[in-house]
Amino acid sequence: xxxxxxxxxxxxxxxxxxxxxxxxxxxxxxxxxxxxxxxxxxxxxxxxxxxxxxxxxxxxxxxxxxxxxxxxxxxxxxxxxxxxxxxxxxxxxxxxxxxxxxxxxxxxxxxxxxxxxxxxxxxxxxxxxxxxxxxxxxxxxxxxxxxxxxxxxxxxxxxxxxxxxxxxxxxxxxxxxxxx
Numbered sequence: 141x142x143x144x145x146x147x148x149x150x151x152x153x154x155x156x157x158x159x160x161x162x163x164x165x166x167x168x169x170x171x172x173x174x175x176x177x178x179x180x181x182x183x184x185x186x187x188x189x190x191x192x193x194x195x196x197x198x199x200x201x202x203x204x205x206x207x208x209x210x211x212x213x214x215x216x217x218x219x220x221x222x223x224x225x226x227x228x229x230x231x232x233x234x235x236x237x238x239x240x241x242x243x244x245x246x247x248x249x250x251x252x253x254x255x256x257x258x259x260x261x262x263x264x265x266x267x268x269x270x271x272x273x274x275x276x277x278x279x280x281x282x283x284x285x286x287x288x289x290x291x292x293x294x295x296x297x298x299x300x301x302x303x304x305x306x307x308x309x310x311x312x313x314x315x316x317x318x319x320x
Contacts, residue, residue, distance in 0.1 A: 186211075
């Protein structure tokens with residue numbers, strides 16, 4: 141892996157996941173936490189959101205957890221096929237000058253109803269509370285609405301977030317200059 145210093149945290153960047161046919165989805169940074177009111181407003185426009193700040197995530201290529209959330213069943217369904225993403229598949233995050241190539245290493249399911257579950261999702265090392273970040277990682281998160289409804293779970297919070305989330309977790313494996 142080539143080490144290239146991460147640029148200053150961009151206000152937006154693009155996400156491509158070839159394995160599920162996602163190409164250049166705009167990701168907008170906001171101050172907050174995953175799926176809070178500002179993040180939900182971004183997702184409702186058919187974009188993906190990435191929280192920043194003390195309880196949010198990091199920027200592309202930075203050591204820590206780059207959290208990206210997107211709708212699965214509404215607003216154009218940009219993460220509609222995210223649950224089918226498999227271990228080993230690549231996620232490309234593109235800033236103005238760099239392409240950050242992350243490889244999926246596991247799936248993590250959390251309860252959005254639980255503070256502990258939300259904390260695991262946003263932890264500097266996804267799923268490992270209290271562990272300091274030591275490498276760039278990514279968490280792609282979307283709802284488990286179809287799965288929840290299939291078992292009769294219709295709970296949702298004030299913003300419409302269902303109880304469970306499906307998170308795809310990965311690690312940075314390459315950084316290269318963006319062409320064109």
